[in-house]
Amino acid sequence: MVSHRRSTQPGRGRGVRVTVLSAAAATAAATLTGAPASADPKDTREGAKAAVDRLYGEAEQATERYNEAGERVDRLRGEADRAQDATARGQERVNLMRNELGAMAGAQYRSGAIDPALALLLSSDPDTYLERAAVLDRVGARQAMTLDRLRQAQRKVAQTRAEATRALAGxxxxxxxxxxxxxxxxxxxxxxxxxxxxxxxEERADFDRASRSGRDGAPDLSGVAPGSPRAMAAVAAVHQALGKPYVWGANGPSGFDCSGLMQWAYAQAGVTLPRTSQAQRYAGRMVSLSQAQPGDLVAYRADASHIGMYVGNGQVIHAPYPGAPVRYDPVGMMPVSSVTRI
Structure with a gap:
């Protein structure tokens, strides 16, 4: 963590104000870090900054879990809708087959069907009778097939209804x-x-500049070229997002969280990425950091709870945390867990 120097401007009133604020910081830091409130003010302030960084990291992890749950909600909503539609269509087929069987039964009743052997004895025209008997056989076979299809359709309706119920519960x-x-x-x-x-x-401002090695201005990326046309398009898109605010749970175009920015940038290149940083790290081929090319995704921390896009000359573009807009930072700002080429 970069150390921060106290201002040397004179003025007793300002010194009292800084002392009071530092005391408040000490109390807050002691609450969150377990440090005694009487600890050295510099150590306490550094502890407070470390605690802020830790809290932002934990919020980022929770954000990724939120994104993952949101992705599952969308998938399950689609499954439930499809299952409900299939149930409705299946029930319609069942109703049509029931109507067909009802019409067959009504026709047989109206024809006064009698035992075929007795009908043959009473018939004055055996040839006509045999033709009619053949028709009745075909009707019976058709009726049996309709009954079989009805039973299958009813089983399918029950299955899709159960699938819809499970999807809705999930x-x-x-x-x-x-x-x-x-x-x-x-x-x-x-x-x-x-x-x-x-x-x-002044220490809040220093924290924002120092946290995750943030830097002002754009690095020199002259002569840097992405490795593929889709990577080139994604890099062009991610540059357009510079300065946009960090908004947790957002994937653009007006605000982003870390994985939302990667998903949006590659969507502009026609590539669909998963929603979470943990899933994005497996969305392509992993390469070593020394082989990183512009457009590669750089995942951070062992749990890949943060992610950025490598843009060349040792720099990434990422959505850091609330209050810090999409910006450039050194690729080594945090421990790198993987580099993925899409």
């Missing part, structure tokens, strides 16, 4: 998980904001 479970993850994210971000707000203004 949908409700994942909606509940979505709500839990949302509350977790909001709680972590609220804690981080409270802790940041307890720091003096």
């Amino acid at each position: 949908l409700e479970r994942d909606r509940a998980a979505l709500t839990r993850h949302k509350r977790t994210v909001e709680a972590k971000l609220r804690q981080a904001r409270q802790l940041l707000n307890s720091l003096p203004p």
Whole structure:
């Protein structure tokens, strides 16, 4: 963590204000980090900044779980809709076959069907009788086939109805998980904001510049070329997102979280990526960091809870955390867990 120097501007009133704010930061940091409130102010402030960074990391992990649950909700909603449509179509077929069988039974009743042997004895025209008997046989066979199809259709309706019921139950479970993850994210971000707000203004500004090695301005990317046409299109798109705000759970175009930015950028290149950073790391071929090319996805931390896009000359573009817009940062800003070529 980069150390931050105190301002040396004179003025007793300002010194008192900084002392009070630093004391507030010490108290907040002690609450979150377990450090005693009487600890060295510099150590306490550094502990507060480390706690903010940790909270942002935990919020990011919860955001990815939120995104994953949201993806499952969308998938289950589609499955439930398809199963319900199939159930309705199957029930319609069942009703048509029932009507057909009812018409057959009514026709037989109206014809006064009698024992075929007795009908043959009474018939004055055996040839006509035999023709009619053949027709009756065909009707009977058709009736049997209709009954068989009806039984199969009823089984299919029962199966699709059960599938719809399971999908809807899963949908409700994942909606509940979505709500839990949302509350977790909001709680972590609220804690981080409270802790940041307890720091003096100049230290808050220093934290934003120093956290994750953020830098001002664009790095020199002259002469850097992506490895494929789709990577080139994704890199062009991700550059368009520079300066857009971090919005947790968002995948553009006006705001992004880390994996939402990667998904959006590659969508502009006609490539569909999964929603979460953990799934995105397996969406292509893994390469070593030394082989990274523009357009490659760089996942961070052992659990791949953060992700950015390599754009060349040791730089990535990513959506860092709330309050920090989409920006350039050194590829080594955090421990790299994998590099994936799409």
